[in-house]
Amino acid sequence: RRESRRPSPSRAVVPAILGEAVANLVLSIALVRPLGVVGVALGTTVPSLLTLFFVTPRIFRRELGIGLRTIAQEVWLRSTLAVLPFAAATWYVERHWPAHGLFEFLAQVAAILPLAIVGSWFFAVDEEDRGAIRGRLQRLRRSAA
Numbered sequence: 001r002r003e004s005r006r007p008s009p010s011r012a013v014v015p016a017i018l019g020e021a022v023a024n025l026v027l028s029i030a031l032v033r034p035l036g037v038v039g040v041a042l043g044t045t046v047p048s049l050l051t052l053f054f055v056t057p058r059i060f061r062r063e064l065g066i067g068l069r070t071i072a073q074e075v076w077l078r079s080t081l082a083v084l085p086f087a088a089a090t091w092y093v094e095r096h097w098p099a100h101g102l103f104e105f106l107a108q109v110a111a112i113l114p115l116a117i118v119g120s121w122f123f124a125v126d127e128e129d130r131g132a133i134r135g136r137l138q139r140l141r142r143s144a145a
Contacts, residue, residue: 012059016051023047082123086116 024047031039060066089112099105121130 012063013056016055016059020047020051020055023050078124082119083116085119086112089115 024044026043027046028040028043031043033039035042057068057071060071061068093108093112097108099108125133
């Protein structure tokens with residue numbers, strides 16, 4: 001007896017990721033000569049945004065039954081709120097403490113990276129997952145002691 005099984009979401013996501021990668025490469029190569037590094041950035045950004053806003057929501061809806069409103073709230077809004085503290089600090093540091101070398105740049109990133117973690121903790125990680133993380137950290141502390 002043959003079972004009728006739905007394809008897994010990963011089977012739908014993999015072609016989308018491969019398509020994005022190919023588009024990224026083709027656009028970056030096509031735009032590097034006329035626009036330089038900005039062309040490469042555009043060649044990377046445009047396929048990524050198209051996948052994020054058009055391809056992925058269709059896959060989520062078709063394969064998982066997740067609607068656009070839920071995706072907008074749970075993925076786009078929460079992710080944006082999570083990175084806002086880090087983005088604001090990055091803007092501030094770039095304006096008031098410009099890096100003059102790789103070491104200084106890495107020091108800047110190390111100094112403000114905790115803001116990305118804090119933003120993610122409060123906006124991207126839900127209460128159930130925060131509880132699970134706390135539990136694992138407590139078990140790690142007990143086993144280390």
